[in-house]
Structure formats: structure tokens, C-alpha cells
Amino acid sequence: MSVNLTLLLVxxxxxxxxxxxxxxxxxxxxLLGLMLLANATNLLILATGGYAGLAPLYxxxxxxxxxxxxxxxxxxxxxxxxxxxxxxxxxxxIYRTWVLAxxxxxxxxxxxxxxxxxxxxxxxxxxxxxxxxxxxxxxxLGTDGYSVSNHPAHRSGxxxxxxxxxxxxxxxxxxxxxxxxxxxxxxxxxxxxxxxKPGSTNVAPGPEGGGQ
Amino acid sequence: MNLASLAPLAVLLPILGAALTFLLIRHTRAQRAVSxxxxxxxxxxxxxxxxxxxxxGTVAVTIGGWLPPxxxxxxxxxxxxxxxxxxxxxxxxxxxxxxxxxxxxxDQDAPVSIFHPTYLILVAGVSNAFLSGDLFNLYVGFxxxxxxSYVLMTLGGTGPxxxxxxxxxxxxxxxxxxxxxxxxxxxxxxxxITMADLAIKLGELxxxxxxLLHVMLxxxxxxxxxxxxxxxxxxxxxxxxxxxxxxxxAGLLTKVGVYAMVRTxxxxxxxxxxxxxxxxxxxxxxVVGILGALAxxxxxxxxxxTLVSHIGYMVFGLAMSSVAGLGAxxxxxxxxxxxxxxxxxxxxxxxxxxxxxxxxxxxxxxxLSPLLALLFFVPAMNLAGIPPFSxxxxxxGLMQAGVELGTPLAYALVxxxxxxxxxxLLAVARVWNRAFWRRPSDAEHPDPxxxxxxxxxxxxPGAKANTVTLLxxxxxxxxxxxxxxxxxxxxxxxxxxxxSDQAAQDMLxxxxxxxxxxxxxxxxxxxxxxxxxx
Numbered sequence: 001m002s003v004n005l006t007l008l009l010v011x012x013x014x015x016x017x018x019x020x021x022x023x024x025x026x027x028x029x030x031l032l033g034l035m036l037l038a039n040a041t042n043l044l045i046l047a048t049g050g051y052a053g054l055a056p057l058y059x060x061x062x063x064x065x066x067x068x069x070x071x072x073x074x075x076x077x078x079x080x081x082x083x084x085x086x087x088x089x090x091x092x093x094i095y096r097t098w099v100l101a102x103x104x105x106x107x108x109x110x111x112x113x114x115x116x117x118x119x120x121x122x123x124x125x126x127x128x129x130x131x132x133x134x135x136x137x138x139x140x141l142g143t144d145g146y147s148v149s150n151h152p153a154h155r156s157g158x159x160x161x162x163x164x165x166x167x168x169x170x171x172x173x174x175x176x177x178x179x180x181x182x183x184x185x186x187x188x189x190x191x192x193x194x195x196x197k198p199g200s201t202n203v204a205p206g207p208e209g210g211g212q
Numbered sequence: 213m214n215l216a217s218l219a220p221l222a223v224l225l226p227i228l229g230a231a232l233t234f235l236l237i238r239h240t241r242a243q244r245a246v247s248x249x250x251x252x253x254x255x256x257x258x259x260x261x262x263x264x265x266x267x268x269g270t271v272a273v274t275i276g277g278w279l280p281p282x283x284x285x286x287x288x289x290x291x292x293x294x295x296x297x298x299x300x301x302x303x304x305x306x307x308x309x310x311x312x313x314x315x316x317x318x319d320q321d322a323p324v325s326i327f328h329p330t331y332l333i334l335v336a337g338v339s340n341a342f343l344s345g346d347l348f349n350l351y352v353g354f355x356x357x358x359x360x361s362y363v364l365m366t367l368g369g370t371g372p373x374x375x376x377x378x379x380x381x382x383x384x385x386x387x388x389x390x391x392x393x394x395x396x397x398x399x400x401x402x403x404x405i406t407m408a409d410l411a412i413k414l415g416e417l418x419x420x421x422x423x424l425l426h427v428m429l430x431x432x433x434x435x436x437x438x439x440x441x442x443x444x445x446x447x448x449x450x451x452x453x454x455x456x457x458x459x460x461x462a463g464l465l466t467k468v469g470v471y472a473m474v475r476t477x478x479x480x481x482x483x484x485x486x487x488x489x490x491x492x493x494x495x496x497x498x499v500v501g502i503l504g505a506l507a508x509x510x511x512x513x514x515x516x517x518t519l520v521s522h523i524g525y526m527v528f529g530l531a532m533s534s535v536a537g538l539g540a541x542x543x544x545x546x547x548x549x550x551x552x553x554x555x556x557x558x559x560x561x562x563x564x565x566x567x568x569x570x571x572x573x574x575x576x577x578x579x580l581s582p583l584l585a586l587l588f589f590v591p592a593m594n595l596a597g598i599p600p601f602s603x604x605x606x607x608x609g610l611m612q613a614g615v616e617l618g619t620p621l622a623y624a625l626v627x628x629x630x631x632x633x634x635x636x637l638l639a640v641a642r643v644w645n646r647a648f649w650r651r652p653s654d655a656e657h658p659d660p661x662x663x664x665x666x667x668x669x670x671x672x673p674g675a676k677a678n679t680v681t682l683l684x685x686x687x688x689x690x691x692x693x694x695x696x697x698x699x700x701x702x703x704x705x706x707x708x709x710x711x712s713d714q715a716a717q718d719m720l721x722x723x724x725x726x727x728x729x730x731x732x733x734x735x736x737x738x739x740x741x742x743x744x745x746x
Contacts, residue, residue: 022382022386027378030382034382034385034386034389037385037386037389038385038389041389041392041393041396044393044396044397045392045395045396045399047396047400048396048397048399048400071399071405072396072399075348075395075396075399078348078352079392082352082355082359082388085359086359086362086381086385089359089362089363089381090381093366093374093377093378093381096366096369096374097374097375097378100371100374101371106375106378106379108375109375109448
């Protein structure tokens, strides 16, 4: 069985592009990807038919091996029709998604959304890990403004982004006497910790809903 | 002329019905009558087919006068005709249920005028896939049922359905492309796509090519059957569809994938040792699926996970490739189609009666509707495999076959199967305790329907009319029918096991299938076991 190298290369390129597009989040691109995959498969079926010969209309003078294999072509025809139906259905779905959500993207699963919308700040779970989002490093403080760790040395050595940097890591052990540099002036650690807590008036609520 | 030559009608009748109901799109009443009548006729025909091949008389029908291996053949053997009968019985019950729902709802939620033609095309696709004796025709059957299922899945075009539909369509199309690629490669390697012919010619290929083709086909079918690593799309997409649609999907679509896997394993690649990976996949499917079910609070999602989990049992039976294992798998498929569908139908009723399908919101249903409780209890216990139900018998069959095989992996699967069965019991018992036994006021956010005073029974007509709208007689009736069918599978388990064992025997022997298609004097090659797996 001989095969056409150009066809094979085109098929490979189509498969590569198709797989890339199917993995996108935009529905239109996914559809284009599916179409490329279907067409690449059609080329693959064509390749299995061997070289192109004469039209398979029976004539006494032609040897059997000179004909093209008609079966792959029949298969391709069927698969083209099927992919046509699927494509038009997908277009309908994409349009409907656009009408409903005004976005050409696959929407998130409701159950997944429910998990994602659970506030990331949990008073019980997150108390010991201050949400350090400012560019000014803070000492490791609990929500009550006091240090939660009794081992400042371990903290600074542990690679924690909060304790590192220019702020003095020894400030954590005290009972509110610690100060740190913030915005060019020195503020007490308690105030700094309050900034980080949800509900602080100085902090705009982030995308995680911490401001609620 | 053999009666089994009527086999093409099993595909033609539903398609004809689809065309008729499509013409009658403005006459809802006539549409219902036509679709129910034609589906009943199909069921009758398929019973005749089953009876005519009962004693092992496999029949091949060549379509259009093109002889195999060139033309398309439909093959009726015991396995395919048994699947046809069970699937048609189930789809008839679901159709009646859906009709009842449409009549009760006044067709607001779902455009039922589209429902009937699409549903019949789905049935035609399923029948075609079961009957097909040709790999490409099998692909066409898959596509017919999938395209119909896309429409049914997104019926009404609401946000959640569209979202679930996108996942479903993309996954299905990718699996179909994989199937088509496998067909192209099979054709390239052997020059034929008639399954009986392939059964002979694939054996002549070298081991590497054969394994490649085998794996590709199994992956393509594994996505459709929702075998573990390929099963994540299912619980995500099924629960959002309308109740009858979910029911018929759960019953039939994954089983078509299992059917195709069975044919691949027994007819096309017998003796190739992919049994070990299949067994591992079966174990993971069972355990991971049921663990997912335990985490769910929505009954539909929970049932979708048990559906995935119980596919593992069938793959287990298939992977043993012994008569006992395969026979038990065939029995289990028939049992599971019926039970899973009836559970989804009951969930639809629960949703109507209790206002929700989330167990957090339900309560007290046993008191409000004892019939509903009974309808849930019987198939739920059946699914969990409590004796004396058919679920128990099927599982015992699988365990026996596993112990007979006696390898460490088989023992692991037997243990996994028992654990899965117990966890299924736990999952459905949780539903039972919450939705049926506790007081409605104990639920977290009970639906107002549940809290309404139960005085209606005594006081009369107003309340009674209310109950009728909540649970229309047609819907309850069809669910009762299906549950009774499930119980009948228990009562007639003996003859059914005889048929399924015979079917398994024939499938493993292959000669009756191949000779029915290619002629009596075809030489059936002996099965070469690779690696001494048995």
C-alpha cells in the first residue's frame, strides 16, 4: 500500500491544530478544532485506500489493482455528513450560550462554582496564615493582632514571604509593642494586622470576597 | 424464510415513527399515539427475534443484496437480541413516562413536539448499534444515537442544560473521532470492516499492530461506556437533563458502549491479553465511582456516580473472558439497564412530589407517598445487591467467576466488588433515611410542599386533585411497570442466566457468528492466547 506523503503531512498538521484548538476555552475555537479533527480523520481514511487509481466503474480491460478503492470514499462521505450535522448543532449551542451568557466561553459547572465561591477566608482555618497582599511586608500575626508563632527564628528561616524582607522578624513575639514600616511611616503591628482582616475599611474587597 | 430476517425492522420502525411524529408536530395527541404504538410494535418484533434465535440460531441479514464482506450485515444472535428486547422495553416505559410528564406539565418545560421524533431516532440508533455486524455501521449507529442524545440533553435550551450539553457534545465527538480513526486503521491493516471477516483477518496480523488497534477501539468505547479514567464527563452532564431523558441515557447509552467493548473483546481480539489492564480499570471504576456517589447530596448526581461505578462490574465480567464471567456480565447488563432507569424515573417522581432532588431538602416522603417509597426501595435494594434481587444474583455470578479464575487480581476485584456493593447500599440508605424517613421539618431547607399538613387525605377532593397533579398516573404507572420488570428479572433469573450463559458461550466460541455471516463452510481460526493469560 502506497501513501501520499503530502496528504500525511497535512493530516498531521490538521490533527495538531485540531487538538490545540479543542483544548481552548472559547467554544468557537473548540468547534474549529473538532472540524479540523474530523477532516484530518477523513484524510486518514483516504490514505488507507492506497494510491489513487481509476474510477471504480467495472470495465473488462482494466486489471483489478488499477482501480481506486471505493470503500474509503464511501466512508468519508458518511463521516462528512455526520460531522456536518454535529457542526451545525454545535453552532446552535454556541449561539445559545452567547444569548444566555453573552460569552463565547464554556461556562463553569455550578457545583464547581459553588466550591469556588465559598469565601477563601475562613475564621477557623485561616487565622494562622495572614493574607499578605500588600507590598509592605508584615510580621506573622494572627487576627487578634498578636503573633501566632512563638518561634520567630523559625519563621524567618522558613521562607515565609510575610516574615521575610525588610520588616524586623523579631517584632512578632511582643504583645502589641511591635512596629513596622508601612507606607513610609511606622505603624503598630496591631493596626497593620487589622488592615489585613476582612472588613477593614482601608482594604477594597478582593475578588475572593474577603471584604464581606 | 427465517423470522429473524425481519431484523432491519427494529431499526426501520423507530425511524419511520420519527418521520411520522415529525409530520404530526402540531398534533400532540396523534404524536403520542404513533410513537407509543410504533415502539410497542418494535418491542414485539424484538421479542419475536429473541424467540427465533433462542436456541443459538445466529442469523445474519445482508442489506441491499451486497454480500459480506463487502456489504453491510445485521447480525442477530442471543446477546444482541436480548439487549434489543431489554432496551426497547425500557425505552417504551420511559416514553410513556415522558408522555405523562408532558401531559401533566402542559409542555411548558420541554418542547415535547421535538421530543418524540428525537427519542425515536435515539431508539433506532441504539437498535442499529446492537444489530450491526459491521464496524462502520456500528459507528453510524453510535452517531445516530449520539446526535439524538445531543438534542435531548439540551432540550429547552436552559443555561445549565446548555452548559452540560457542551461538555457532553465535545467529549462524545472526540470519542467518535477516536472510533473513526480506529476504523481507518483497522481498514488500513486488514482491508475489511465487516466484523466477522475482521475476526479472521485480525488474527493474521502481528502482535504489535493488533494491540494498537485493540487499545484504540477500547479507548473509544471506554469513553462512551464511562470506564474509570474516561468517566468524568458523565456525572457532570447527565443530571441536568429532564428526568426521562436522564433515565434513558443512564439505562442505554453507556450500555451500548459496554456492548461494543464486549464485541471487541470476544469477536475481534479474543485471547489478546489486555485483560489485566481491563481488570484494573474495572476495579478503579467501581471504587472511584462509588466514592464519588457517597459525596453527593443530589439524588440524580448520586445515581450518575453509581452508574459509573456499576459499569465496573460489567467490565470485570468481560475482562475474565470465561463463560461464567461473560455470562454474568451479560446478565448484569440486562439487570442494570432496568434498575438504573427505574431509579432515575423514581427520582423524577421524587422531584415532583418533594419539590427537589437534593436529599438536604427532602424528608418524610415515606409518609406522604408510601407508593413512592416502595418504588424507590425495591430498585435501590436491587442496585445495592441485597438478596434475593437480581442485583445480588448478578454480583454472585461475577464473584463466582472471579473466584474460579483465582488470580490475585481477580480476588482483588471480588473484594472490590463486595465493598462497592456495600458502599452502594450505604449511599442509597442515606437517601432513604433522609428523603423518606426523617420528618420534613428536620430537613435543612424543606420544600413547602412537604410541610403542607397531611390533612388532604381526609378532607377530600381539593387535596386529592393536588396529589394527582404531583404524581400523574401515567408516570407512576410506567415506573411501576419498570420496577415490576426489574423484579421479574429476579423471578426469571434462572432462564435469563441460561440465555446469558449460552450467549457468552457462543460469543467466546465465535464460530456461529462468523459462519452465520460468511457462510457455513468458513473456517474459524483457533484462538491463540497471547502470553498464556488463562
